[in-house]
Amino acid sequence: MATTLLDLGFDDSFSVGPEFLPARVTRVDRGACDVLGADGELRVSFSGALRRASAQDPVALPCVGDWVAIDPSTQEIVSVLPRRTAIVRAGVTPGTSHGQVLAANVDLVYIAEPAVPSVDLGRIERLLALAWESGAQPVVVITKADLADVDLEVVAEAAPGAEVVAVSSHTGDGLDIVRLRPGRTAVLLGRSGAGKSTLVNALSGAEAMETQAIREADGRGRHTTVHRELLLLPGGGMIIDTPGLRSIGLHAEEGLAQAFSDVEELAERCRFSDCSHDSEPGCAVRAAVEEGILPERRLLSWHKLQREASWMASRTDARLRAEQERKWKIIHKSMRGRSRP
Ligand SMILES: Nc1nc2c(ncn2[C@@H]2O[C@H](COP(=O)(O)OP(=O)(O)OP(=O)(O)O)[C@@H](O)[C@H]2O)c(=O)[nH]1
Numbered sequence: 356m357a358t359t360l361l362d363l364g365f366d367d368s369f370s371v372g373p374e375f376l377p378a379r380v381t382r383v384d385r386g387a388c389d390v391l392g393a394d395g396e397l398r399v400s401f402s403g404a405l406r407r408a409s410a411q412d413p414v415a416l417p418c419v420g421d422w423v424a425i426d427p428s429t430q431e432i433v434s435v436l437p438r439r440t441a442i443v444r445a446g447v448t449p450g451t452s453h454g455q456v457l458a459a460n461v462d463l464v465y466i467a468e469p470a471v472p473s474v475d476l477g478r479i480e481r482l483l484a485l486a487w488e489s490g491a492q493p494v495v496v497i498t499k500a501d502l503a504d505v506d507l508e509v510v511a512e513a514a515p516g517a518e519v520v521a522v523s524s525h526t527g528d529g530l531d532i533v534r535l536r537p538g539r540t541a542v543l544l545g546r547s548g549a550g551k552s553t554l555v556n557a558l559s560g561a562e563a564m565e566t567q568a569i570r571e572a573d574g575r576g577r578h579t580t581v582h583r584e585l586l587l588l589p590g591g592g593m594i595i596d597t598p599g600l601r602s603i604g605l606h607a608e609e610g611l612a613q614a615f616s617d618v619e620e621l622a623e624r625c626r627f628s629d630c631s632h633d634s635e636p637g638c639a640v641r642a643a644v645e646e647g648i649l650p651e652r653r654l655l656s657w658h659k660l661q662r663e664a665s666w667m668a669s670r671t672d673a674r675l676r677a678e679q680e681r682k683w684k685i686i687h688k689s690m691r692g693r694s695r696p
């Protein structure tokens with residue numbers, strides 16, 4: 356069965372000029388991309404204009420999941436189409452755009468959290484903030500559900516607005532709930548060892564991702580899922596597996612507000628509109644904790660992630676700029692190397 360643009364998630368909201376071909380990025384490395392289009396797979400490079408634009412602003416670089424316009428005569432990407440959703444690594448300060456887009460045009464964010472040793476609600480909350488910030492719909496996926504019973508109600512309390520499901524890639528339980536309709540794209544987030552690759556393999560019914568055995572065989576050990584890849588699943592739908600996002604920073608103020616919509620709602624009744632729910636008089640959030648309406652853990656989490664978000668905001672801009680400049684130096688060096696006779 357041939358893959359159509361619709362199967363890849365293309366719709367009226369994306370458009371390219373008549374002289375260009377639309378295609379979806381499945382992988383990016385060293386200034387080139389693998390893309391999938393109506394005519395199948397292609398390896399394409401970046402046009403000069405795109406290189407220049409990306410040097411100014413790394414967010415202009417194509418990333419996995421992007422829809423791009425290809426010039427068929429040069430096999431180059433001439434532009435990245437406006438993203439419907441974007442998972443961004445901390446560093447995008449509002450008003451500037453020094454950051455890194457990890458995945459684009461994702462419909463669902465699967466937050467994988469293993470049932471064992473124990474479900475870490477704090478990590479789920481942090482990834483939920485990131486997910487909400489992306490514009491995609493989060494789903495909390497408790498993995499390895501064959502190993503422990505998890506109270507999904509407790510998880511749901513930490514995840515207002517998100518569906519919570521339990522799956523086992525080993526027994527197949529719950530897999531049907533996370534299967535995707537054709538044209539839909541999910542990205543998997545979660546710490547290393549959460550069972551992301553195993554879940555992708557279970558959904559694709561094949562060894563689509565590098566397995567741990569291979570990783571160990573090549574002597575590099577674990578944590579070496581190097582390439583972000585967009586995979587077409589056999590029953591339709593696409594899944595993006597990113598490297599273990601353990602250190603993903605938080606820069607998601609709106610996302611935080613949504614991940615903590617219960618706290619935000621209570622905060623409307625605080626005496627001060629800028630209440631930090633700390634020691635201010637008339638704090639409705641602390642009152643709710645005292646009355647047992649809001650779990651204290653939720654308020655502590657909220658404090659922790661708020662602090663982290665503002666710390667990231669002050670720190671990441673400079674660091675990311677340096678990182679991107681270094682990257683571009685390497686790319687420019689390799690381009691110079693290539694043009695020598
Ligand atoms: N019992 C059980 N074990 C699982 C399940 N899913 C994954 N595992 C095991 O958990 C370990 C880690 O799984 P991976 O799929 O490699 O985890 P990952 O999230 O891809 O890890 P990184 O690539 O490091 O980010 C492996 O030993 C898997 O066999 C499951 O549903 N049940």
Ligand SMILES: [Zn+2]
Binds near residue numbers: 630632
């Ligand atoms: Zn308050």
